[in-house]
Amino acid sequence: MNLAANANAALYAAMIVYTLAMLAFTWHLAARAPKVADSKVAEVPATERESVLVGAGAPTTSERRPATPYAAGPGFEESLKSRQRGSIALMLTYLASALLVSSVLMRGLAVGRPPWGNMFEFATAAAAAVGAAYSVLAKRNNWQWLGVFIVTPILLVLGLALTVLYTEAGELMPALKSYWLGIHVTVAFLAVAFFTLGCAVGLLYLVRLRREEKPPAKPNFIESLPSAQSLERTAYSLNMVAFILWTFTLIAGAIWAKQAWGSYWQWDPKEVWTFVIWTVYAAYMHSRATAGVDHRKSMYIALVGYVSVIVNFTLVNLVSTFVGMHNYSGMG
Amino acid sequence: MSTDTDPTTAQDPAAAQDSQRIRTGMRPDRQEPTLPTLGAVGMLRWGWRQLTSMRTALFLLLLLSIAAVPGSIFPQRNIDAGRVADYIAQHQTSAPWLDRLGFFDVYASPWFSAIYLLLFVSLVGCIAPRTKVHLSALRSTPPRAPARLQRLDEHAELTTTLTPDEALEAARKVLKGKRFRVHSHDGTSVSAESGYLRETGNLLFHLALTGIIIGMAVGHLLGWRGDIILAEGDKFASSAGTYNTISPGPWVDSETLPPFVLSLDKLHVEFNDTPGRSFGTPRLFDAQTTLQSSPGAPKSSENVSVNHPISVDGADIFLLGNGYTPVITVRDAKGQVLYREATPFLPQDPNYRSVGVIKVPSASPKQLGFTGFFLPTAEPSFTNGPMSLFPDANNPEIAMSLWEGNLFPGGAPQSVYTLNTEEMKQVLQPNGSPALFRLKPGETKQLPGGRGSITFDSVKRFAGLSVRTDPGAPISLVSATLATLGLILGLTIKRRRVFVRVRPAPAGAGGDRPEGTLDSPPGADGRPATVVTIGGLSKDSDPGLAAIVSAITTGVHDRLAERTDRS
Numbered sequence A: 001m002n003l004a005a006n007a008n009a010a011l012y013a014a015m016i017v018y019t020l021a022m023l024a025f026t027w028h029l030a031a032r033a034p035k036v037a038d039s040k041v042a043e044v045p046a047t048e049r050e051s052v053l054v055g056a057g058a059p060t061t062s063e064r065r066p067a068t069p070y071a072a073g074p075g076f077e078e079s080l081k082s083r084q085r086g087s088i089a090l091m092l093t094y095l096a097s098a099l100l101v102s103s104v105l106m107r108g109l110a111v112g113r114p115p116w117g118n119m120f121e122f123a124t125a126a127a128a129a130v131g132a133a134y135s136v137l138a139k140r141n142n143w144q145w146l147g148v149f150i151v152t153p154i155l156l157v158l159g160l161a162l163t164v165l166y167t168e169a170g171e172l173m174p175a176l177k178s179y180w181l182g183i184h185v186t187v188a189f190l191a192v193a194f195f196t197l198g199c200a201v202g203l204l205y206l207v208r209l210r211r212e213e214k215p216p217a218k219p220n221f222i223e224s225l226p227s228a229q230s231l232e233r234t235a236y237s238l239n240m241v242a243f244i245l246w247t248f249t250l251i252a253g254a255i256w257a258k259q260a261w262g263s264y265w266q267w268d269p270k271e272v273w274t275f276v277i278w279t280v281y282a283a284y285m286h287s288r289a290t291a292g293v294d295h296r297k298s299m300y301i302a303l304v305g306y307v308s309v310i311v312n313f314t315l316v317n318l319v320s321t322f323v324g325m326h327n328y329s330g331m332g
Numbered sequence B: 001m002s003t004d005t006d007p008t009t010a011q012d013p014a015a016a017q018d019s020q021r022i023r024t025g026m027r028p029d030r031q032e033p034t035l036p037t038l039g040a041v042g043m044l045r046w047g048w049r050q051l052t053s054m055r056t057a058l059f060l061l062l063l064l065s066i067a068a069v070p071g072s073i074f075p076q077r078n079i080d081a082g083r084v085a086d087y088i089a090q091h092q093t094s095a096p097w098l099d100r101l102g103f104f105d106v107y108a109s110p111w112f113s114a115i116y117l118l119l120f121v122s123l124v125g126c127i128a129p130r131t132k133v134h135l136s137a138l139r140s141t142p143p144r145a146p147a148r149l150q151r152l153d154e155h156a157e158l159t160t161t162l163t164p165d166e167a168l169e170a171a172r173k174v175l176k177g178k179r180f181r182v183h184s185h186d187g188t189s190v191s192a193e194s195g196y197l198r199e200t201g202n203l204l205f206h207l208a209l210t211g212i213i214i215g216m217a218v219g220h221l222l223g224w225r226g227d228i229i230l231a232e233g234d235k236f237a238s239s240a241g242t243y244n245t246i247s248p249g250p251w252v253d254s255e256t257l258p259p260f261v262l263s264l265d266k267l268h269v270e271f272n273d274t275p276g277r278s279f280g281t282p283r284l285f286d287a288q289t290t291l292q293s294s295p296g297a298p299k300s301s302e303n304v305s306v307n308h309p310i311s312v313d314g315a316d317i318f319l320l321g322n323g324y325t326p327v328i329t330v331r332d333a334k335g336q337v338l339y340r341e342a343t344p345f346l347p348q349d350p351n352y353r354s355v356g357v358i359k360v361p362s363a364s365p366k367q368l369g370f371t372g373f374f375l376p377t378a379e380p381s382f383t384n385g386p387m388s389l390f391p392d393a394n395n396p397e398i399a400m401s402l403w404e405g406n407l408f409p410g411g412a413p414q415s416v417y418t419l420n421t422e423e424m425k426q427v428l429q430p431n432g433s434p435a436l437f438r439l440k441p442g443e444t445k446q447l448p449g450g451r452g453s454i455t456f457d458s459v460k461r462f463a464g465l466s467v468r469t470d471p472g473a474p475i476s477l478v479s480a481t482l483a484t485l486g487l488i489l490g491l492t493i494k495r496r497r498v499f500v501r502v503r504p505a506p507a508g509a510g511g512d513r514p515e516g517t518l519d520s521p522p523g524a525d526g527r528p529a530t531v532v533t534i535g536g537l538s539k540d541s542d543p544g545l546a547a548i549v550s551a552i553t554t555g556v557h558d559r560l561a562e563r564t565d566r567s
């Protein structure tokens, strides 16, 4: 049995199923858009609980509710059609994520080491982490609305990985043979997965907030999402989990660097960017906890943080100006 | 008064009674600082407040992240001084300015240091008062219940036939079971608070950050590193003078370096030789060594490889690089040996095209210097200059040019890897073109003009070893672990307050019963019913709070069921 070939086959299959999932999620969003008449939600009684997401403990008194005619959240009744399409899309996502994760595992078995020794493997493993994290969390939190914003980037990354970054399965450079690498990188992937979810929800928060402040003439699926406040809290929780994981990534990376290069910190470009990401998200947490800084501004900081995450995994690995000791992109 | 750390207060101050907001103990940040007219002391005090405010910390954090970026864009001296020199040579106009502004030493530059030192001061100035406030909060009792519990984030009301005391007792039991600190300020209410560990964790996190910085400082002051280039078969005895380069911290006494003796028996190296993208990439580096902790001490066999340093006397020895040392002999016209050494050539590219220098000061009448390349797998035609096709020594060759004159102008110390040609002239062939000597192992070439001969005897590998101590590293590691722990506590634990108040139900009425399902018929046994109001408050998004409030209603209900059972 040729594991490497099977890994590639599973990767292609995952891409096909993700494409179907993406279409199904879009189809689901189309069914979600509330009709103008339905969505004019009257003032919600103060006793009614907001049962969405982490915001379940959110303030429920009426004076705290944003004054918008489309305050969907609790007032929004999801149609049967929309629910059905949502579950189809989720099922497809589960399948695709399972295929992708198994592709990564098979590649790991094929090369007899953790499957992230070069940029291609890195990108697929990161995409698999995002897909897996979303699949695990989506059902319980009713995150069908988030699906298309997760699955589309996954597809983009996989496409790029196959076309631009592809490297034959091979052995690792000596510097990469360490179990700390396994720990460091696994946690980094998890962190990136949560940062990605946090970023997607954060962007939706910004859109939702804007439309709450200036209600549009015609509501669309955005109006069917949980309230901006609730989205903001979800994004915060996701970023918080990611930040903890990233802190751990940083420490594990330092321990590995100590073993490999004799010094746990020497400001090599990869370390610089890991640090930059960490400080930017620390600033986000601070800003969110500082009185007088509104959550929208804090979210901008978090988005800057996500841009740094992207830079760290693309430019820093590939571009020659960022030459350091972490030279393992497998890109020649 | 609004507190720094409480976002909700700033957003809608009317949302709940301000006195009920949960504080983490931060000093209030004034939105509009009133400039004191107190003179110097007042200004200092004001400045200190600004520096230790949360906004400043936020600003400095953002600044630090921006300031760190240039170090990943411009080459840095601490990583690769050679690249910095190249960059400066290529950018004649901008580079001197960049250099003056510290862009090639970002992490040692005054501006970068200023930012992190300010942050460090701010951090300490922040932790001390917060710790004081938190310690007193740990000893204090939860505050009095506010007047209108209905206005809190989570609330519930129910009517029961329990007596007020029984109802409060039931609530107390539930709250204690959930590890709340419970206190009654009067006979009709209970106040409870939990999640003190949140602030403890937060303080631990910030305190541990200072620990990391202290660990780094200790490492800088008391640590040292020395680098050695050791050819196969050679022996190295550690002492301040024997390292190729040594950089001790400012507080290191270089007489106290560990006196170990290390010899390199064999360096195993493997490269990927299957064609494809990874052709020529390294697969294995493993140095087989013999180590003695001091001259005369028992010998032990040790393997040093990438990721697997060996330790001796608190110092760690790392394998960081490798390359080739051609053994080259230079003779004078009479055949007298002037130079015979295994000379390390430093690799320049992934295929180990390496540069090196041979200095022959004993040559006469003029001193001789060779400079050139070692190519492990030479590309034979040299059409694009000397090139190597593969990093392993499959077709080794050296290509050297010859200079004569004064090797050491002014007697100044110089690197063994460069030839200072200030006072030297290149030796030409009779036809006027520069003399170039290409040799394979075993070959000898005559130098023009009866200057003697050069022989390439053989080639050995060398290992680039780095010996390091960092006494601060354990401090940083422990601190980093504590920081993570503190972060997890600080971010996941919720600071909560819950209040329960009882009052008699309005006479004759069934009480208002919004949560009718949990009620039992009021006054079933003839006694007046009690209205129980529960209110909960949390610092941030907190799905668990609703569960606690409903656990109390269930608790009250269970208490009633218990009583009914007994009677």
Ligand code: HEM
Pocket (backbone or CB within 6 Å): A282, A285, A286, A289, B005, B024, B026, B052, B053, B054, B055, B057, B061, B119, B120, B122, B123, B124, B126, B127, B201, B202, B205, B206, B209, B486, B487, B489, B490, B491
């Ligand atoms: C060295 C730079 C600093 C870093 C990396 C940092 C990082 C963080 C992080 C990640 C949090 C959220 C964690 C938690 O809530 O437990 C936090 C919270 C906090 N930080 Fe810092 N911090 C730094 C410096 C400071 C300074 C100088 C101050 C004082 C002005 C400060 C005051 C606070 C406060 C009061 C909170 C609690 C916010 C809340 O209530 O959630 N920090 N910090």
